[in-house]
Amino acid sequence: MVKGPGLYSDIGKKARDLLYKDYQSDHKFTVTTYTSNGVALTSTGIRKGDLFLADVSTKLTKKNITTEIKVDTNSNVFTTVTVDEPAPGLKAILSFILPDQTSGKVELQYLHEYAGISTSIGLTATPVVNFSGVVGTNLVALGTDVGFDTATGNFTKVNAGLSFTNADLVAALALNNKGDSLTASYYHTVSPLTNTAVGAELTHSFSSNENTLTIGTSHALDPLTSVKARVNNYGRANALIQHEWRPKSLFTISGEVDTRAIEKSAKIGLALALKP
Secondary structure, three states: OOOOOOOHHHOOHHHHHHHHOOOOOOEEEEEEEEOOOOOEEEEEEEEEOOEEEEEEEEEEEEOOEEEEEEEEOOOOEEEEEEEEOOOOOEEEEEEEEEOOOOOOEEEEEEEEOOEEEEEEEEOOOOOEEEEEEEEEOOOEEEEEEEEEEOOOOEEEEEEEEEEEEOOOEEEEEEEEHHHOEEEEEEEEEEEHHHOEEEEEEEEEEOOOOEEEEEEEEEEEEEOOEEEEEEEEOOOEEEEEEEEEEEOOEEEEEEEEEEOOOOOOOOEEEEEEEEOO
């Protein structure tokens, strides 16, 4: 495994995972089984209010090639083929959705000790081309993320980011939305023994002159149970508890309250993931 700056998507990821990962207000149920030849079959059901969504996916890995196929309730077929390290540090990904004939995309990722590059192009006559690159080390990294629509000749996205990492702290600064918003994030490991961490994210929108501040924390009650909480400057408070009741099988319950409208009902989300 190459130790380097990683990909552009890794900038600020520690804080994003702490503040947003596993929180939900829906009810989600996932079951994964494995066949005798190693094929993984996963069934997922999500209830969003009165709407129920479901999908079934299969995943097969043979040598360095992984094929994933997913079918959802709208009869869409999502296919992803990943070739891991056809050359040192390189990963190739082919994805498409049927019956959407314009959804095909090829992506190449390359990780080096001092750089990380990801580029993708749509498989159409006038594709959207995306490029992101990061230079630096596993301590300091500077990167950019650009998207260009060849059909219109316009940039779909222009982002830039900077990150700093040491043993217990990760800080990141990102300029997004073609320069319209600036996001600063911070992640700090307080106690590795209990997986206790704190984090914060501050986003300023130049067009609306609005600020959004979110702070959060996580803590392991025991080796199998963890809790998280977050709150933002708009008064929305969230908390969750996650328990691994058997290896790789997780039960998560999360809730959200609007502290500025406490008379409203709290939103409760449940997630159950079963793996053999």
